[in-house]
Amino acid sequence: MKVLIADDEPLARDRLRRMTEGIEGFCVLEEEARxxxxxxxxxxxxxxxxxxxxxxxxMMDGLEAAMVLCEMDCxxxxxxxxxxDQYALEAFHVQAVGYLLKPVKQEALCKALQNxxxxxxxxxxxxxxxxxxNELKKRTHISARTYKGIELIxxxxxxxxxxxxxxxxxxxxxxxxxIDETLKELETEFADAFVRIHRNALVAxxxxxxxxxxxxxxxxxxxxxxxxxxxxSRRHVAEMRRLLKSL
Numbered sequence: 001m002k003v004l005i006a007d008d009e010p011l012a013r014d015r016l017r018r019m020t021e022g023i024e025g026f027c028v029l030e031e032e033a034r035x036x037x038x039x040x041x042x043x044x045x046x047x048x049x050x051x052x053x054x055x056x057x058x059m060m061d062g063l064e065a066a067m068v069l070c071e072m073d074c075x076x077x078x079x080x081x082x083x084x085d086q087y088a089l090e091a092f093h094v095q096a097v098g099y100l101l102k103p104v105k106q107e108a109l110c111k112a113l114q115n116x117x118x119x120x121x122x123x124x125x126x127x128x129x130x131x132x133x134n135e136l137k138k139r140t141h142i143s144a145r146t147y148k149g150i151e152l153i154x155x156x157x158x159x160x161x162x163x164x165x166x167x168x169x170x171x172x173x174x175x176x177x178x179i180d181e182t183l184k185e186l187e188t189e190f191a192d193a194f195v196r197i198h199r200n201a202l203v204a205x206x207x208x209x210x211x212x213x214x215x216x217x218x219x220x221x222x223x224x225x226x227x228x229x230x231x232x233s234r235r236h237v238a239e240m241r242r243l244l245k246s247l
Contacts, residue, residue, distance in 0.1 A: 001026050001049035001117060004042055006033035006065070007081065008057045012102070016052050016081065019106050026050070026113055034058075036065030043069055048076050050116045055082040063090050070095065077116035079109075085150050099150050139189065142170055144177040151177060155193065159207045159223050160230060161186050163200040171226065195243060197221050198233045208247065211240055 003026050007013045013032050020028050029046055033039035037060045039051060051069060055062035066078045079098035080087070087099075098112030141152040157173040167178045168186070187194065187202055194202040207223040211232060214220055219237050220229035232240055 001113075002046065003028045003050045003052060003113075004031070004033065004039065004046065004048035004076070005029075005052045006036070006039035006057070006062070007052075007054040008034045009054075012054065012081070016104065016109075019104065019109050020052070020113070022106070023110050023113055025117065036060030036062055036068075039065045040068050043072065043076060047074065050077045050079060050113065052079050052081050055080055055084060055087050063087065066096065079112045079116060085145065099152055101150060142172075142179060144170065144179050146177055153177065155190070156206075158204055159226055160201060160203040161194065162202075162230075173225070195239070197236050197240060198231055201230050203230060205243070205247070208244070211237075211244055 003020055005013050005016050005020075005028060007016065017028050017032075020026055029042070029048060031042045031046060033042055035057050036053075039053065039062075040060075042048075043051065051066075053062045053066060057065075062080060062082070066080075069075055069078065078096040079100065080096050081100045081102060081104050083102040085101060097115045100108050100112060140155055142155060142158060144151045144153060153170060153172050153174075159171045159173075161183060162169045162171065163183050164178070166180075168181055168183060170177050170179055183196070183200070183202055187196055190202075193206070194204055196202050203221055203223060207226070209222045209224050211219055211221050212229070214229075219232040219234075219240070221232055221240065222229045
């Protein structure tokens with residue numbers, strides 16, 4: 001896959017080039033962009049499969065450039081490489097496949113490029129054209145700030161949300177992270193995909209396997225690929241029974 005590097009800092013471009021050239025299956029274009037406008041011009045000429053794109057660049061920034069790149073007939077996958085973490089949500093709007101914080105680490109870059117390989121941008125754009133306006137407004141990822149920087153967790157990988165003091169734990173296919181959101185907000189936004197089983201827990205409907213009663217007489221929900229069951233409060237037992245019958 002052809003990779004275009006766009007960054008106004010020469011040292012940053014050189015570092016990304018060295019790191020990318022060490023990853024099998026990727027070829028870095030000789031041309032490099034120092035501004036968003038240059039990235040667009042080179043992309044139209046060379047048609048890269050992936051663009052490693054800085055956000056803060058002179059004249060036209062990376063977010064503006066990404067919006068233009070997404071309008072191409074065969075848009076490249078966008079991986080943002082930036083020193084700033086506050087643009088993660090804007091990155092969703094241009095369907096970026098990666099959001100890496102500088103200094104970019106080799107392992108993180110490798111994973112982002114692998115994601116780009118799995119995502120055919122033309123197919124994704126065609127799919128989004130068929131989505132309704134309301135569906136387009138829904139988040140497809142959960143954003144979490146971790147020691148790695150900003151992690152974008154696909155909503156389809158989330159098994160449950162559990163409140164823990166002022167934070168919420170997100171249990172997903174690759175582990176757990178903490179987010180600064182409330183269960184009420186998550187329940188309202190994702191009502192079609194998650195159901196409340198307790199005042200401190202929402203579970204993914206697709207992950208539910210069964211509900212059983214333990215030795216203490218309390219009800220518990222068993223989720224796919226989750227070892228420990230989650231407690232169901234009495235007020236939610238009847239609702240869960242109805243849901244299980246419909247699944």
